[in-house]
Amino acid sequence: MTQRNDRGADDGARLRSLSLGDLLSVDLPVRDYILDPLMKQGESLMLWAAPGVGKTMAALSIALAAAGGGKFLGWKAPHPFRVLYVDGEMALADLKDRLVVLKDAVEGLDVDAAAKNLRLLVRSHQDPEASFPDIATPEGQQTIYARARGMKADLVILDNFSVLAGVDDENDAGAMNPVLTFLLRMKQxxxxxxxxxxxxxxGESYRGSSKIATTFEAIIGLKANSGVASRYTAAFDLAFTKFRGRRNDTIVETSAWLEEAADGTLRWRWKESEDAELGRVVTLVKTCRYGRDADLAKALGVSTGKLSGLKNTAIARGLIKAPDWKRCVEAARASESGLDAFPDVAEADEDDAHNDF
Structure with a gap:
C-alpha cells in the first residue's frame, strides 16, 4: 500500500500546472498544419468506412501527401513531414502495388521526399514468430511510441483498429480506455x-462505442459511391461527422474517385457531393437575396442550366417547396425595386400552417 501511495505521490509531483497569467504570457510554439486545414501537428483523426470502400487508399494518400509535401482532396501539406504508417493486415506486395499507383495520383507529390520521410511498419513483413504491436496494451503502445519518437515522426497512421487493438468487445466503453490513453499520449x-x-x-457510422470519438479533432466517414466507376475500388462519398478546426471550402461533403489520365496514370478527382451542393442551393435561396437565376448561379459557381437541375432536384426531394422558392425570388426582386419584401420562408410556413385550420 505504501509503495502504491508513494508512487502516486511521485507521479503527482511530476504534474505541472500554471496560472492564467503564466499561460497568457508564455510564447507557445506555432503548430504547423500537416494537411491544411484538415489537421495540425499533435491532433488526431478517425477515418472510417466499410470494407472495400477505399479507406486504405485514402489513408495511404494522406501518408504520401504529408511525407512528400503533396495535396490530397484539396488538403495541402506545406512541406514534407515524417510519417510512420502501421499496417496490421495487408500483404506487403499489395501495399507496394497501391503505393506505386498512388504516388502518381497525389497532386504535387515530391516522390524523393516521400521515399525518405515515409516509413512502414507492416505485420506481413515480420517474422511469423515476432509479436506485432497491440495498441490496447502498454507494451504495444510503447513499441509504436518509441518507433515514432525514434524517427521524429510528425504523423502516425494506424491501419486499422480491428487488427491493431486486441479489444474483446468494441461496444464496451471501458474497453476503449487503453486506446484513448495511447491517443492522448501521442498528443502530449x-x-x-x-x-x-x-x-x-x-454503414452509417464507425463501429463500436462512441467513447472512442472523444479525443479526435476530426472524424471522417467514407461511403461507397456506386455512381462513379473506379477499377481501383476507390470511389466514395466523404463526410465530416466531427471537425473542430478552421473550415474552408475543402471541409465539405465530397465525392472522390481515382480516374485514369491520358498517360495511363491515375489521378484523384473530387467534387462537392450532390447533397452538399443541394444544401448550399437551398440555404442561398432562403436568404431571399437572389431575384435572378444568373445571380444565384454565379454565387454557387455553376451554370444557369446546372442551377435549373439543382432546383428541380431540391424540390423533388422536399428540401424546399416550389412556392417557397418562388416567394423568395419575388421578395428579392421586390427588395431590389425598393418595395416591401415578402415574408421570409419561415414566416410564410407559419402562415400556411394557420391557414390549414
Missing amino acids: AGIATILVHHSNKG
Missing part, C-alpha cells in the same frame, strides 16, 4: 495520429 508528445476504422453494420 506532439505527434498527430490517424486511426483507420471499420463502419458499423449499417
Whole structure:
C-alpha cells in the first residue's frame, strides 16, 4: 500500500500546472498544419468506412501527401513531414502495388521526399514468430511510441483498429480506455495520429462505442459511391461527422474517385457531393437575396442550366417547396425595386400552417 501511495505521490509531483497569467504570457510554439486545414501537428483523426470502400487508399494518400509535401482532396501539406504508417493486415506486395499507383495520383507529390520521410511498419513483413504491436496494451503502445519518437515522426497512421487493438468487445466503453490513453499520449508528445476504422453494420457510422470519438479533432466517414466507376475500388462519398478546426471550402461533403489520365496514370478527382451542393442551393435561396437565376448561379459557381437541375432536384426531394422558392425570388426582386419584401420562408410556413385550420 505504501509503495502504491508513494508512487502516486511521485507521479503527482511530476504534474505541472500554471496560472492564467503564466499561460497568457508564455510564447507557445506555432503548430504547423500537416494537411491544411484538415489537421495540425499533435491532433488526431478517425477515418472510417466499410470494407472495400477505399479507406486504405485514402489513408495511404494522406501518408504520401504529408511525407512528400503533396495535396490530397484539396488538403495541402506545406512541406514534407515524417510519417510512420502501421499496417496490421495487408500483404506487403499489395501495399507496394497501391503505393506505386498512388504516388502518381497525389497532386504535387515530391516522390524523393516521400521515399525518405515515409516509413512502414507492416505485420506481413515480420517474422511469423515476432509479436506485432497491440495498441490496447502498454507494451504495444510503447513499441509504436518509441518507433515514432525514434524517427521524429510528425504523423502516425494506424491501419486499422480491428487488427491493431486486441479489444474483446468494441461496444464496451471501458474497453476503449487503453486506446484513448495511447491517443492522448501521442498528443502530449506532439505527434498527430490517424486511426483507420471499420463502419458499423449499417454503414452509417464507425463501429463500436462512441467513447472512442472523444479525443479526435476530426472524424471522417467514407461511403461507397456506386455512381462513379473506379477499377481501383476507390470511389466514395466523404463526410465530416466531427471537425473542430478552421473550415474552408475543402471541409465539405465530397465525392472522390481515382480516374485514369491520358498517360495511363491515375489521378484523384473530387467534387462537392450532390447533397452538399443541394444544401448550399437551398440555404442561398432562403436568404431571399437572389431575384435572378444568373445571380444565384454565379454565387454557387455553376451554370444557369446546372442551377435549373439543382432546383428541380431540391424540390423533388422536399428540401424546399416550389412556392417557397418562388416567394423568395419575388421578395428579392421586390427588395431590389425598393418595395416591401415578402415574408421570409419561415414566416410564410407559419402562415400556411394557420391557414390549414
